[in-house]
Amino acid sequence: MVKTEVTIGKLKIKNPVLVASGTFGYGDELLGTVDISKLGGIVTKSLTLKPKIGNPPPRIAETPCGMLNSIGLENIGVDKFITEKLPVLRNYDTAIIVNIAAKRVEDYCEIIKRLEDAEGVSAYEINISCPNVKEGGLEFGTNLSMTAKIVKETRKITDKTLIIKLTPNVTRISDFAKVCKEEGADAVSLINTVVGMAIDIKTRKPKIASITGGLSGPAIKPIAIAKVFEVFKNVDIPIIGIGGITTWEDAVEFMIAGAKAVQVGTANFVDPTVSLQIISGIIRYCEENEIFDVNEIVGSIVLDSPQV
């Protein structure tokens, strides 16, 4: 019997597999098809203070081994989430990690305040890395002092587990993870999408209305693994690994690189049940390799070369 529970800050999740923000709605989208109570947890679509209708179409385009998106944080807003979604989600035995995005530090705090009074929130994931909007956008996630400020202020408001979601679109992501730790974040999640672009050569127009979008999927996995390992090597903070995870082997690869948990994103679009298969795959892997606790995998990378 493999122990699958992992701890992220104050949050205990029953297994290390979460569904990534923006790739599984609010968790209630496919209740008939996917048993979310088997998941380690769900990360909600980014919530903003007021509802947002999102960006104009086309919002997505397929690319080699991945896709571009610019949804523009379309969401129902924090209040409607509290009244309509939380009561449903509460009934499932899975961690509810609420991802929030805002244009101003005050708004991040205000959203958390409202959620603190509601029942059923397991943890917060602060999105400062969305490439497609002002809210939670890159001018926060690519700026060390803004990042520090957001962590410091949101930390004041909640004792719940605070996860900061980082962007790969920076020179050294570990500098940002360091700041998050110093300001009291419990964990970092990485990576958000990579800024990308595609053009339809027939029309000569960008394939995404907002011109650039966020690249996700298997194509970015090597980039994500490198970023996870960079943070693991340089900063002592729990890491949630994200980027191109499509199979249990991918999940294990992230954990070996130093991730305590993982999030499955774009792969949900190909098969919304993939996360459940990844969980059973990890358990099978542990059994076959006589690993009794998934935590043994975390950071178990073997380096014979001196470079590190």
Place this chain on the structure above:
Amino acid sequence: MVKTEVTIGKLKIKNPVLVASGTFGYGDELLGTVDISKLGGIVTKSLTLKPKIGNPPPRIAETPCGMLNSIGLENIGVDKFITEKLPVLRNYDTAIIVNIAAKRVEDYCEIIKRLEDAEGVSAYEINISCPNVKEGGLEFGTNLSMTAKIVKETRKITDKTLIIKLTPNVTRISDFAKVCKEEGADAVSLINTVVGMAIDIKTRKPKIASITGGLSGPAIKPIAIAKVFEVFKNVDIPIIGIGGITTWEDAVEFMIAGAKAVQVGTANFVDPTVSLQIISGIIRYCEENEIFDVNEIVGSIVLDSPQV
């Protein structure tokens, strides 16, 4: 009859398709199989002042729609290149763009000095973006003042076309392109590889001996297009587009985004004749669309949204 000649600084190339540094040896590797005189030009493997034996194996790993490499600038050194390679290459009617890498600014200058005395060099591409070594490594390419210094000093030594090869592993690549222009570079080429990593879950060892490597191939094309467009939008300097180009459609996409010429890299490993097919594909595209000069394609992106 489509006009295919493009001008990069003082360099005129007969068509906009070059083979990328490190993906076609010194140009003489497959003379029996690929007629290099049909190419716009060849960019040589990075040359250093002294020969380098390169990094220990494994040096490469396949990834989704791409590959990681850490060759470590294995090369014969500038002197041997001058005595053994240049005399052969001179005989072909194609531009010889010599890519150079160095640990110190002085070495960049010294390498150029030696090449200036030799006959047959069409232009220089300065590699300040190799993710796998000290020479021409990221501590140059991710540092604005170092970049400025290298451009300024190398510019003093040659009147030939000076191309600076930029890395995507920075927050804003256009800041670097701006500096290159200010210091007198004739053009920028982008992108070099993206830092990436992969782990063999059986052995738990990195698939690349140097742990991280450079990601290339179709997987990175959307990233490269976004970087090319960012520079095109913000800096008035000729751009050579690189990253995942595998078909003539890819080449046209880069040109629409603002690239005056393109380099084909990893695709040479799948089919070393691919560049020739890309050239004929571009010409066919022009004929079918009644484009009389390939320069008409450059930067012809159509934007109906206000974002730009």
Place this chain on the structure above:
Amino acid sequence: MIIKTTALVVSNELVAENIYRMEILSPEISRNAKPGQFINIKISENFDPFLPRPFSIYNTIEDKIQIIFNAIGKGTKILSTFKAGASINIFGPLGRGFNIADEFDIAVVVAGGLGIAPFPFLTKILKEKNKKIISFVGAKTKNQIVTDGLENIKIATDDGSLGYKGTIIEFLKSNILNMNLTSSLSTFKIFGCGPNPMLKALVNLCNELKINCEISVETQMACGTGLCRGCAVRSKDGNYKLACKDGPVFNSNEIILW
């Protein structure tokens, strides 16, 4: 209820120029499907192409569902190589189908090119309800015309190689006017599917003549299940609707075509 299954390909045959019809054994999907709904097909075990491809349910025959597709790109070219006996990963039925509950006694089906895809299934159900059906089918040229499973077929081709020479909407308009039933037009309902320019022309015509009209739209899709919010379509109220969940079938006065 969405079913995810690895199903058996019963047949996959070329039915017109570069157009294939595939029959797939899937009792649950066949039982649950409604006309206008679609399925997602995972094309390959590998990651290129990566996203599933949506295909309208062309028809259901007992335990089997059929799709029809044009081998134009990466995914459909691979799909065209599937042979009888192969297994295929499908997901469905997805989306909201045609509304046949409302008031009408004559159904006018209008299809441009492969826009015929959802209509054999719709026709079957409408016939069960004893509705009168007229089908207008248009295409560039005659080799691309597919009509089986349709009723009272009227054809138009851009090059005139078969039927009326011109667009299917021009042809439709002249017919409706000739019918000269402007009074009872309200009892018509038009069901349209095809390329966007054609749908726009159709919607304009229906607004002009005040005809109740539903159209099935095509957008880029990633998930087909409401997860990604990528398939947004502008709705009249200034918000967005999802082609994969609120659609792909919309009433012509619900949305704004792009």
Place this chain on the structure above:
Amino acid sequence: MIIKTTALVVSNELVAENIYRMEILSPEISRNAKPGQFINIKISENFDPFLPRPFSIYNTIEDKIQIIFNAIGKGTKILSTFKAGASINIFGPLGRGFNIADEFDIAVVVAGGLGIAPFPFLTKILKEKNKKIISFVGAKTKNQIVTDGLENIKIATDDGSLGYKGTIIEFLKSNILNMNLTSSLSTFKIFGCGPNPMLKALVNLCNELKINCEISVETQMACGTGLCRGCAVRSKDGNYKLACKDGPVFNSNEIILW
């Protein structure tokens, strides 16, 4: 002279557990190939898998070349689905083959698992030169043993299900010692191919007994043509050699196995 061609698959049959032999029509490659050389196969029109896959030339029969492969991963699983009549993109012959010009009268072929791949071709050429050949073939178990095209075959399996129970190198060693020709050993030449651990053991044995030995190595490869410098193998002189160009066949005293 390297030939790039889209060739016809003549046959592709299962010859052992999960092991396929494919016959490809390519007169130029067949004519130019030497034992120990390989070809690159572009597996898919799409980008996953992206890099070509190298395969030893198993044999040549008139205008045709053969390869043999184990359907273990992405590329080889796709290859195993190729049917007779399909066309395949290949590139070759690549690399440096075995050196059969030097002094020896008895050729000892040593193959571990699919390490037999280059040897039917080598055997054919050696027989033309009237060399005596002894073949040692090892595998985990008997279902994985492939021997056709080899001569004087001696078999070892790890599980003892066929022939000697143990590694092929142990078996080889005992045989050579029994032959007890230590004096004339110099006229032996060993040709080895197989997994790295086996090659290491073989090289040690040959050093110990001072036997001339060539081995064919496998490394990760991107281009197979010398362009990428990715297939580096440590050479005794402290430099690197390229498996795709200087090899895949090396003399056992040229390189250091990893």
